[in-house]
Amino acid sequence: MAAAGDIRSALDLELVPPAPPPQKKAAPPAVRKPEGISRELFSLIGPSSTTLVAQLAKPRLKQKPNLGQGSKIKWEWRAFKNGARTDSLQLHHWTKASADPNEEYQFAKYNVQPVAYTYSQDEYTRFLEDEEWTKEETDYLMNIVREYDTRWYVILDRYDFPSPKERTMEDIKDRYCAVCRKLIRNRPWAGDDASKNLLMASFNFDKDREVMRKKYVASLEGRTKEQIAEEEALYMEIKRLEQNERRFKRDRDDLLRTIAGIESGLPDIVEDEAALTGMLLDAKRNKRKGGDLDSPATPLLGGSIRRIPTVPKNTAYDLQHCITRTDQTGTTKAAHQPAYLRSFKLPFPKASVAPKVSQTLTELGVSHTRLVMPTHANVALLEGLIDAATSLVETKKVVDKVDYDIQVLKNRLGMQGPATKMEEGEDGMEVDDGNDAEGDIDAEGEDGRAQSVVSTRSARSRKQARRSVSVSSVDTSATVSTRAGTKRQRRN
């Protein structure tokens, strides 16, 4: 059989050196199968998955803590001397044998002696004379204060000097502080003035004030149970009144703002004004930017660009084509409003007064949930109507409350007389008036109806707000419902 070389030479091909014998496949470095993994699995995943290996490594026990460096500690029963003692008493305790036997007793350092003020006879006669105190008693006082380390309650308890009068704690404190102050003031002082004054201040004692304070404390304690209860009741009452006052004021402001708007001159309006001026400024800025439109920087503000053609408003054209131009104030993304159906913008009364408001509106024959033609103007009108109705309901509430308060106060004064009855009568008349007015309004044409209702309503509510203190009304909800009933009949 011809070898490959023969054939090659026969075909005149280049002679290829015989291929080296295939090398024995290098055995992979022997990796030991880690513990806790089956042989089959290991042969599949191989030794490369290090994490697995690490995880499956043999768990090791936690290292034992090395307490006391391993070696045993020798303790011994040793006598010790306490530096805070003046005698030679030697007590024994267990200490480490390694501890220095001559070491200062570790608790001796807590034996701090307070600074004691002493004075000579000469100093006493020069500075410390006091007609209420003899030198003997002062000496006694200074000693006992030092002995009990200015624990005044204890000092007073142990104070036992045959003095002409009973000493109170304030007397003792006052005398002690006075003596110390005088000594500090009159002695040469090594440090600076500030530290001297500080030390002096620590001995300040206002006796009269202390006595007064103690009296107050005593009188506080001396209150009887009834007094305490009464005090607490009064406190609660005050809190309640304050809260009422605050709420009433807020409500009144809200009402005024709703009714009179900016003319009410209430401070909170300022916020709106600020917003308004901000808007104006914004508009101005936009305008200015619109002026140099040719500069390439402006296109960033898409709003302003869109605005440009609208700036020259053609009111006649708009009116003719029923175009309403909204005042696009916001140019930022957040202020941007996507297109919407105006029927989504139908206003809703506040949830708290919604039933009453809707009742009032039903009574007018207006459904606030459905507007046949929700044009801009109509929506605005409806909004105005609902606002007015809300304020009316709220005013009514306030009136009722005030009236109730008046009733209660009158009851309390025991003066409930014919006056209230008269007022009730008057109110009834008033309600009737309102009815009539509404009836008139109903008779009016469909066009101006909403507008006129709102105006009369708001006028009436304003009136009520003004005379809210004097008006007392009977159960209006009942009247309203009956009224509604009659009206429906009339309409039908």
Place this chain on the structure above:
Amino acid sequence: MVNYGGDEVSALVIDIGTSSVRAGYAGDDTPKAVIPTSYGYHRTAPDADSAMQDVTEDPMNNPGTPKIAKMHMGQYGPTVWREGMEVANPMVEGLVNDFGPVAALMRHAVVDVMRCNPSDHPILVTEPAWNTPANRERMAEIMFEEFQVPAFYIANTGVLNAFAAGKGSALVIDVGHTMASVTPVVDGFVLRKGLAYSPLPQYVHAHARHLLVNPTPHRRGIDLFPHQLIANKLPVDAGAPPRFALREDRVPKTTQSWRAWSEAREVDEWIQSVAGVLETGWNDQAAASRPPKQYEFPTGYISYFGPERYSVGEQFFLHAPQMMSSNSHLPKTMTALISESLRACDPELRQVIMGNVVLTGGGSLFAGFGDRLSAELSRNFPHVKIHSPGNPVERRYGGWLGGSVLGSLGTFHQLWISKEEWAEHGKAIVGQRCK
């Protein structure tokens, strides 16, 4: 160890009360030796004049100075019946009245029970707040001269009880075996002017005894024979007359004082297991609505105790008006003691200590006592806070426990009166050092 400021020098703490003497190492949480303070003794000539001896009913009031031939103390002391053995108690109103037996009792506790040599250990002894200077000096003398202690200190139980509760300032209400006291403590010092105490527990005990011994419409008077005098008994129904036989061999040889002591013990047993106090104040309906408790006396007599068991506890807080009018020397009630104590305190201080009321003493374990006290106090002080350990050991041995705390403090060791100082200054040093 340093963190807690402790440094134990193997000091011993001895707390002597009317019912028991407690002794142990400072730093421990329970005394090692608790022995009854009452001791039995035989006179020099036993059975010579035992019949003649007229011992008053209350053993606590009559230690006298009997000539003692042999004393029986501790576990096998008065509880063991012995022929002609008298029983006495060296304490009167919480103070040591007779130092002879007290020294013997202390020696018994330290040497026989604890097996300590007193000359090796500094000893801290407690005293009630109303202890007299003469008494504490005598105690120091016994310690130094008789026991040869290297160092000695005497501390106030009021202060120690406050320390045991972990407080420096407190109003300590301590109801013991014979005395109830209210002690204002400020910064570890007793305000002596605010101290108020009365033998109220003794009065309560007398009331209970009266209640048991005297017949009532539905119950005969109860015999308070102790079990040591009963040979045998038969079970009977509740309320039925007991059927028991006395040990005729013992009864005639029993001394009057031992009878009185053992009967007092029976009364105490009854008080501890049956008597109580209503938590909110006396109310006939409330008392009647509580379930009655059954109790069996050593004679085998069984009875149910209804509202009457609450009338016992009521004596702690309120004296019946008719009692007040007939007896002007009634001990002050707890409420009276507390208000007296507070009245003597500065108004500003009252607020502080009322927030730190410590209730202690074995007598305060009386059923319902803590609740009633808290109800009484919070009526007048809305911010009152009562510290009353639930652990009976801490209540009963509060004074000892405080001594254990104090005696194991590193900073305290400078306060010991050493033997040297005693030799140098004599008795005066006691008053000077132990303020």
